[in-house]
Amino acid sequence: MGSKERVERLKAEVHQLILDAAMGIVKNEGCEAVSIRKIADTIEYSPTIVYSYFLNKEAVLIELSKRGFTMLINCIKQGLVSVTDPKERMEAMLMAFVHFATKENELYQLMYTVGSGVEDVGKAFPALSTFINLFRQEMQPLVKGNTLTEEAFRCNYLICMSFVHGLVSLNRYYKDIDPAMNNMVLKKAIEGIISTIELS
Structure with a gap:
């Protein structure tokens, strides 16, 4: 391996090391605790x-968010x-x-916090388009007549997002929610969302 390849590999390793360290801080202490120091x-x-490697803390957090969307899509x-x-x-x-x-x-x-401070979310997070298209692809077969208009898709997508954000927020607030109750709420809400999509 030549010296140029070694330098590039070292740079990639340090870049990964920085992101892994930032991710550890986020998971253990929250995103407010992240700092370059x-x-x-x-x-x-x-x-x-x-x-x-990174202009500032925000640049690190944006990179972590990109990684998060990729992890979510894989999940x-x-x-x-x-x-x-x-x-x-x-x-x-x-x-x-x-x-x-x-x-x-x-x-x-x-x-979702970092995204609120970005001017063009789609440009900053290319994986977000993949994520949205996953929803579009799975909603299509549920629609009556099998024609999903853009307006109907956006409406149903936002309903799905609102539901997930709401349930996750409730779990952060009420830390004693029983997992069985979570699953029951999840099932009932999903049935409601699916019936709404089917009526589109």
Whole structure:
């Protein structure tokens, strides 16, 4: 391996080290705790080195959010692997979404907090388009007459997002919600969402 390849590999390793350290801080202490100094201390490099990879803390958080959307998409795709029935696929997708948001709570909060400060969310997070298209693809077979207009899709997509955000927020607030109750709420809400889609 030549010196140029070694330098590139080292740069990629340090870049990954920075993101892994930031992710650890987010998971253990929340996104407010992330700082360039704390990342530098964690990986035992100087803040100057971290700044040579990322302009500021916000740039690190945006990169973590991109990683979060990729993880979420993979989680949903895994949940759909063995499911064929359209209703069951929509249910599996929403279940996977809620489980990801609950399991990766701090990262999930970061993904949607960072997005609110970005001028063009679609441009900043290309994986978001993939995520939205997953919903479009799974909603299509549920629609009466099999024609999903853009307006109907947007409306139903926002209903799904509102439901997931709401349930995840309730679980953060009421820390003693029984998992069986969560599943019951999840099932009933998903039935309601699917019936709304079917009427579109």
